[in-house]
Amino acid sequence: MSVMDGLQQKLQQQLSCIYNDVDIDISVPALAAQLIDIMRITEYCQVPEPFVNHWSEKDIIMITYGDSVIQQGERPLTTLAQFIDSYLSCINAVHILPFFPYSSDDGFSVIDYSSVNEGLGSWADISAIASKRRLMSDLVINHCSSRSLWFENFCKGEGVGHDYFFTAEPDDDLSAVVRPRTSTLLRPTETPSGTQHVWCTFSHDQVDFDFRNPQVLIEFVRIIRQYLDAGVSIFRLDAVAFLWKIVGNKSINLPQTHEVIRLLRTLIEHAQQDVIIITETNIPNTQNLTYFGNANEAHCIYNFSLPPLLINSLITGSCLYLKRWLMSMPPAQDGTTYFNFIASHDGIGLRPAEGLLEEDEIDTLVDTMKQFGGQISSRTTEDGLQKPYEMNIALFDALQGTTKGKDQWGMQRFVCAHTIMLALEGIPGIYIHSLLGTRNDYQKLANTSHNRAINRHRWDLNQLTEQLNDANSDHSQVLTELTNLINIRTQQIAFHPNATQFTLHLGLQLFGFWRQSRNRKQSIFCISNVSDQITDLRINELNLIIAEHWVDLLSGQPIEDITQTMQLQPYQTVWISNVRI
Structure with missing residues (x-):
């Protein structure tokens, strides 16, 4: 099967799921072909490789x-x-x-x-x-x-957009609708076919x-x-x-x-x-x-x-x-x-x-x-x-x-x-x-x-x-x-978006987690004092590998003794790493 045939087939399956309970005035194959044409996808396109990360630790x-x-x-x-x-x-x-x-x-x-x-x-x-x-x-x-042209055409009952908006009736059961606003859901709008009640999830200026x-x-x-x-x-x-x-x-x-x-x-x-x-x-x-x-x-x-x-x-x-x-x-x-x-x-x-x-x-x-x-x-x-x-x-x-x-x-x-x-x-x-x-x-x-x-x-x-x-x-x-x-x-x-992460258990005043790079070469222990009190961090609770050299990336200070207790000032964070890149 060619790339285009595979794409056409996949889109048809997705469109069939979307419009399963809806009568539409275009065939699913024709709609899929039109979408491909609009996106200018050609036979020379590559099949997308799944499970690929299009980001790195450098992305902010x-x-x-x-x-x-x-x-x-x-x-x-x-x-x-x-x-x-x-x-x-x-x-x-x-x-x-x-x-x-x-x-x-x-x-x-x-x-x-x-x-x-x-x-x-x-x-x-x-x-x-x-x-x-x-x-x-x-x-x-x-x-x-x-105020869009589409909604103006809805109000006129003709032109592009005249049938783009969702309407319901005031006596419909809308009690279950979940939305983040206190305004009324339906907006009465006069059209050539009478009063239409337009669905507005957010405000009456935002028509759905x-x-x-x-x-x-x-x-x-x-x-x-x-x-x-x-x-x-x-x-x-x-x-x-x-x-x-x-x-x-x-x-x-x-x-x-x-x-x-x-x-x-x-x-x-x-x-x-x-x-x-x-x-x-x-x-x-x-x-x-x-x-x-x-x-x-x-x-x-x-x-x-x-x-x-x-x-x-x-x-x-x-x-x-x-x-x-x-x-x-x-x-x-x-x-x-x-x-x-x-x-x-x-x-x-x-x-x-x-x-x-x-x-x-x-x-x-x-x-x-x-x-x-x-x-x-x-x-x-x-x-x-x-x-x-x-x-x-x-x-x-x-x-x-x-x-x-x-x-x-x-x-x-x-x-x-x-x-x-x-x-x-x-x-x-x-x-x-x-x-x-x-x-x-x-x-x-x-x-x-x-x-x-x-x-x-x-x-x-x-x-x-x-x-x-x-x-x-x-x-x-x-x-x-x-x-x-x-x-x-x-x-x-170790801060790659998909690098390993585990939560540490250091009490309630210290919030900590461990990150490890995907190649396992770098580990970072990220620990923050979330309180307004000086709090002790017992380094030995982190199980640092004794053969590694450890440093706090934020202060630049090396961790000379992995059995020591470090005092974290209010809201201080340490990023303790075995590698300084």
Whole structure:
């Protein structure tokens, strides 16, 4: 069987699974052929090799908006590119959050997927960034803006998009639907055929697509092809867990959703084998893990449980829950890995902590974040109750103290959080405002009345460079510390995203794990004091091999006596390695 015949057959099987219960106006073979044609896959393509890791220990992804750093009279994407080159050369990949024309939600309500927001720059600017670093782009696949041409045509009842949106009836049983918002699910919309009630998982400006219509799938495959041509090599599938809807169902994590992701992966990897798919599924941990499939779905999944659990450890001084979770996490098989982060443009999600943190722990965590200036966003449960959904706060402020209140250890605690995250199995993602030590933006919060705005500051380049050139400023110290950590991390083969990881048992104040390189030549014992007390680390509990030479990679200090007891200062981390690369 030829490569093309095999691809055609595989796509037909996937499409048959997706549309098994749907009458579509195109034959499955014809649809498969059309998708192949759109992706420009030819008979000369290679069969993708399974279980291949398209990443290494050198990969660090920075998360940023296109206008997180601005300079008067210059396109923000140009400013961003120059700033990265000047100050963030340690970063080899960048996730530019939605850079398209939009109407709300800071870019996630897309008006036109095929254009770059003129206020940011052009496709040439996007491609210029992609020419120097791996570029990650959002594929906002669940919904679009109510101001898009597609939705305008839906309202007119004619033209491209008039049948792209999911509707239901007000008297349908929608009580089981799971969603992260408190607004009403259905949006009444006048059309030539009468009032239609459009499904809106997130807001009434974000109208959900109806993937039962294969034309919607065709449109997104066209979009993917355009992004590949522009240099995008990592696709973040935004809110993809909600993609397929069934009235009377929870309408989350449905089998058809998983099959759509598998189909998109099949197309993408035949077009360009080293492209990565990351699914953004802010849901309980066990559900999140299913998006790996059998190494045939997402290449990476967000480690959404890490931020709340790590912050909980650092404000309580106990790693109990963090350690339990890490012990329960399955090692990612080759061809898959975790995407680790502790801060992003969104808040710190609490749903991924459900079942991992006790309710009273979550309550304490929420109360502490409020004391540090954070906002709390809620969702409506299936019982109609309001429940905290995410904590909105800058990470630097979130870690300025403990449950006892603010203290003098904020900087050390903040750096400790990153030493833990950078050493864990997976690819690290660091928010630009973490790299810069940005604080809560109360002015933006007041101006927008949106809780998430508190962590979406926009820096003026001149003011930022003034801060970064002042060695005494928090911003300069943070960037220096994190740059040093990244430079050390990226030189260690034991920090390959798929290198072996085992959890250590060193009590509740010391959080530790062991990494071993895939060739077994390097071991690193990563141990952090998560408390505000000086804590003893008994080196002999690590079972270091006496014939090896050991060194703390972070301080450069050799471990002369493997029977010694080392005192770890509050929030100090050691990376004890037998090889210094």
